[in-house]
Amino acid sequence: MRYVLLAMAILLAPAIPTQAQAQTQLSIGISDRGVSLGFVMSTYPALVRIPGYPVYYDPRVDANYFFYDGLYWVYQDDNWYSSSWYNGPWDMIPPAYVPWFILRVPVRYYRRPPAYFRYWRADAAPRWGERWGRDWERQHSGWDRWDRRSVPVAAPLPSYQRNYTGNRYPRQREQQRAIQSRSYHYQPREAVSRQILEQRRQGAPAREQEQQQQRNAMQQQNLQQQRQRSARPQQNLQLQQQRTVRSQQNLQQQRNARPPQNVQQQRQQRIQQQRAQPAQRARGAERKGEQGQADKGKKQRGNNQDNGGHP
Numbered sequence: 001m002r003y004v005l006l007a008m009a010i011l012l013a014p015a016i017p018t019q020a021q022a023q024t025q026l027s028i029g030i031s032d033r034g035v036s037l038g039f040v041m042s043t044y045p046a047l048v049r050i051p052g053y054p055v056y057y058d059p060r061v062d063a064n065y066f067f068y069d070g071l072y073w074v075y076q077d078d079n080w081y082s083s084s085w086y087n088g089p090w091d092m093i094p095p096a097y098v099p100w101f102i103l104r105v106p107v108r109y110y111r112r113p114p115a116y117f118r119y120w121r122a123d124a125a126p127r128w129g130e131r132w133g134r135d136w137e138r139q140h141s142g143w144d145r146w147d148r149r150s151v152p153v154a155a156p157l158p159s160y161q162r163n164y165t166g167n168r169y170p171r172q173r174e175q176q177r178a179i180q181s182r183s184y185h186y187q188p189r190e191a192v193s194r195q196i197l198e199q200r201r202q203g204a205p206a207r208e209q210e211q212q213q214q215r216n217a218m219q220q221q222n223l224q225q226q227r228q229r230s231a232r233p234q235q236n237l238q239l240q241q242q243r244t245v246r247s248q249q250n251l252q253q254q255r256n257a258r259p260p261q262n263v264q265q266q267r268q269q270r271i272q273q274q275r276a277q278p279a280q281r282a283r284g285a286e287r288k289g290e291q292g293q294a295d296k297g298k299k300q301r302g303n304n305q306d307n308g309g310h311p
Helices: 001-014 017-022 128-132 134-139 159-163 173-183 191-306
Strands: 064-068 072-075 079-083 091-093
Touching: 072 191, 091 191, 128 134, 173 191
Parallel strands: none
Antiparallel strands: 064 072, 072 079, 079 091
């Protein structure tokens, strides 16, 4: 029996993915623009460490607002959002990629808990498996169990961001990346956090490349339109020349077609003339015979007269 259980454990082990494997199998798909949530953080948050967790929260903020592993996290309208700056812009993160320590935060630290949180224990994590279904719970087996004696060290707070409030707050991702690259050197421990930050770093060059491609395409289109405009007079001239050539060709064809018709007519006339010549010759002979007889009669009558009227 012991060997049977051991064999089953070996067979089932690959079917239970670790957190790192589950988070790196798919692309998160971070947008370079992000989204704007329904609340505004006008000042840097007063983050407090949650006892026993490497996660921070702000008890003064009227939102489900946390900080973990170098990123800010917000749970709103049944969706998780993250940002590398305290006031966004925010990116929606699918449930499959939310770090487990964020999901383990007890219900009491949600400042605006959804209605379905009310029936759950305040000192326990939300029942995400009931919310997101059995498939998610099967793929994230063990997310709510960990060794509480070996909790990882919390990431340092990006306190440099307290200098950027009001109009000084960087709204563009490029500005945020530039400031963060020289002011915050923490390397995330979570694979999903590293992937989010990496995609955000690559977002600016990709966006610039996309914009440059769009500009190049527009320039190419404008150049093509200019070429078409400049080519229109030449095309019209060519069309006119082609029409003239066609007219001349048609006229020449007509002229070339007439001589055979004249030759044919001439042939027919000659044939008709040849056919008419025997009849003409016959009529001429008849006329000559009649004339000869007439002359002979005249001669005979003359002789009779000379002989005194006697034949």
